[in-house]
Amino acid sequence: xxxxxxxxxxxxxxxxxxxxxxxxxxxxxxxxxxxxxxxxxxxxxxxxxxxxxxxxxxxxxxxxxxxxxxxxxxxxxxxxxxxxxxxxxxxxxxxxxxxxxxxxxxxxxxxxxxxxxxxxxxxxxxxxxxxxxxxxxxxxxxxxxxxxxxxxxxxxxxx
Amino acid sequence: xxxxxxxxxxxxxxxxxxxxxxxxxxxxxxxxxxxxxxxxxxxxxxxxxxxxxxxxxxxxxxxxxxxxxxxxxxxxxxxxxxxxxxxxxxxxxxxxxxxxxxxxxxxxxxxxxxxxxxxxxxxxxxxxxxxxxxxxxxxxxxxxxxxxxxxxxxxxxxxxxxxxxxxxxxxxxxxxxxxxxxxxxxxxxxxxxxxxxxxxxxxxxxxxxxxxxxxxxxxxxxxxxxxxxxxxxxxxxxxxxxxxxxxxxxxxxxxxxxxxxxxxxxxxxxxxxxxxxxxxxxxxxxxxxxxxxxxxxxxxxxxxxxxxxxxxxxxxxxxxxxxxxxxxxxxxxxxxxxxxxxx
Numbered sequence: 001x002x003x004x005x006x007x008x009x010x011x012x013x014x015x016x017x018x019x020x021x022x023x024x025x026x027x028x029x030x031x032x033x034x035x036x037x038x039x040x041x042x043x044x045x046x047x048x049x050x051x052x053x054x055x056x057x058x059x060x061x062x063x064x065x066x067x068x069x070x071x072x073x074x075x076x077x078x079x080x081x082x083x084x085x086x087x088x089x090x091x092x093x094x095x096x097x098x099x100x101x102x103x104x105x106x107x108x109x110x111x112x113x114x115x116x117x118x119x120x121x122x123x124x125x126x127x128x129x130x131x132x133x134x135x136x137x138x139x140x141x142x143x144x145x146x147x148x149x150x151x152x153x154x155x156x157x158x159x
Numbered sequence: 160x161x162x163x164x165x166x167x168x169x170x171x172x173x174x175x176x177x178x179x180x181x182x183x184x185x186x187x188x189x190x191x192x193x194x195x196x197x198x199x200x201x202x203x204x205x206x207x208x209x210x211x212x213x214x215x216x217x218x219x220x221x222x223x224x225x226x227x228x229x230x231x232x233x234x235x236x237x238x239x240x241x242x243x244x245x246x247x248x249x250x251x252x253x254x255x256x257x258x259x260x261x262x263x264x265x266x267x268x269x270x271x272x273x274x275x276x277x278x279x280x281x282x283x284x285x286x287x288x289x290x291x292x293x294x295x296x297x298x299x300x301x302x303x304x305x306x307x308x309x310x311x312x313x314x315x316x317x318x319x320x321x322x323x324x325x326x327x328x329x330x331x332x333x334x335x336x337x338x339x340x341x342x343x344x345x346x347x348x349x350x351x352x353x354x355x356x357x358x359x360x361x362x363x364x365x366x367x368x369x370x371x372x373x374x375x376x377x378x379x380x381x382x383x384x385x386x387x388x389x390x391x392x393x394x395x396x397x398x399x400x401x402x403x404x405x406x407x408x409x410x411x412x413x414x415x416x417x418x419x420x421x422x423x424x425x426x427x428x429x430x431x432x433x434x435x436x437x438x439x440x441x442x443x444x445x446x447x448x449x450x451x452x453x454x455x456x457x458x459x460x461x462x463x464x465x466x467x468x469x470x471x472x473x474x475x476x477x478x479x480x481x482x483x484x485x486x487x488x489x490x491x492x493x494x495x496x497x498x499x500x501x502x
Contacts, residue, residue, distance in 0.1 A: 016170070019174070023177055023178075023181065026181055027181055027184075030181070030184060030185060030188070031253075044205055044209070048209070049209070049212065052209065052212045052213055052216050053212065053216075053261070055216035056212070056215050056216040059216055059217065059218045060215060060216060060217075060218065060263070061218060061285065061301035061303050062215075062263045062265070062285050062301070062303075065218075065303075067303045067422075072218060072301060072303060087264070088263060088264040088265070089263050089264075090261055090263070091261065091262050091263055091264040091266075092239075092261055093264075094238065094239055095239045095259060095261075098259060100259055101259055101261060
């Protein structure tokens with residue numbers, strides 16, 4: 001009955017409304033500031049994560065490396081270089097919508113055979129812009145031969 | 160008039176409580192930043208998330224000890240997130256540190272701890288281990304072979320040859336092996352096979368698992384070839400001069416049509432043994448060209464089935480203090496590995 005007809009004059013009701021509005025505004029302002037401050041603190045070198053994940057694509061046995069008689073080599077296996085493998089070795093199914101998680105597209109080119117494959121992580125969005133890394137030479141195992149190819153890494157959500 | 164007075168008092172009380180909550184929040188956040196606690200929590204969360212991402216960038220096994228720089232925090236690592244909060248506030252902490260890591264599809268990390276002195280991050284094979292004290296053996300292999308479903312298995316409890324530990328005692332004609340080490344190996348592999356027999360009655364065997372009996376390599380090979388099993392697991396005991404070495408090796412045939420499937424089976428068995436025996440000092444999948452081996456080499460059995468693995472477990476020279484006395488646990492590990500392989 002705080003806003004009951006008998007108990008309140010219209011001026012007081014307006015006063016309470018303004019007070020409530022101000023209180024909510026101060027609370028939201030504070031929460032927003034805390035969040036902004038937290039985001040500022042998370043200022044890590046932007047390329048560090050990109051380099052770490054690129055290393056994963058090039059060095060992790062879970063990704064594309066060719067295995068010869070049980071020994072994991074440093075050579076990318078052309079057949080393993082697929083979206084399916086990439087989704088296993090960079091598993092973002094549960095955090096696809098998180099804009100802080102980097103999205104990658106990898107392009108592998110075998111010039112000697114005029115072949116090209118491009119694959120992307122599950123959170124890659126074709127409608128968004130991206131940054132392109134310099135192509136890097138990589139060894140590629142293709143049809144029982146070891147060839148030199150070019151791997152280009154494209155990244156979204158770089159901060 | 161009294162009713163109106165009470166309403167004002169109540170409203171004033173509500174105002175007071177709301178103002179107090181906002182002020183408390185403001186003061187807490189201000190103190191948290193002034194002490195550097197909010198920043199510390201965020202940086203710990205970033206550090207640990209990046210550490211997990213770094214471990215996933217390594218080809219081999221890695222052990223990293225993360226010393227905790229400040230007391231009073233609660234750590235949770237799961238659902239792709241590292242979270243650091245004050246112990247007293249937990250999830251209500253308005254200045255908690257949060258950062259995301261990206262796992263692989265096989266990793267389901269789950270860690271929480273109040274005020275640990277240190278956190279150990281390890282990569283073993285394809286797994287990431289996060290713990291306060293490392294009880295795991297982190298020498299696992301990265302298995303990258305091809306799994307295939309196997310429903311029936313034949314077990315070969317090996318016992319060496321005249322070139323190895325054991326020879327049949329022809330003079331006594333008992334059928335028992337007569338060299339000390341040979342008998343020891345035969346006894347160990349038979350005991351493991353006996354444990355397997357009790358754990359899974361669908362398994363078949365190349366020799367009697369209840370008592371010692373010598374069967375020549377040819378007899379065992381014939382038994383394997385005539386069986387309808389999908390895969391062969393031959394069990395042997397390793398031999399190293401250094402009694403402190405307790406390796407597990409899985410030999411596979413390079414000539415097999417299903418080399419990748421054998422490689423995967425061997426790798427998973429090694430990892431399961433390593434996970435269950437901290438004493439194991441290392442594991443290795445060894446491809447061998449069976450056709451180049453002597454006719455009486457025990458590895459000849461590898462060519463009897465497409466999917467075949469010859470295990471060399473532990474070290475016969477450290478028999479009193481190594482894993483070879485734990486037959487049932489070895490058997491369980493092998494069966495668990497087969498289950499994982501079929502998954």
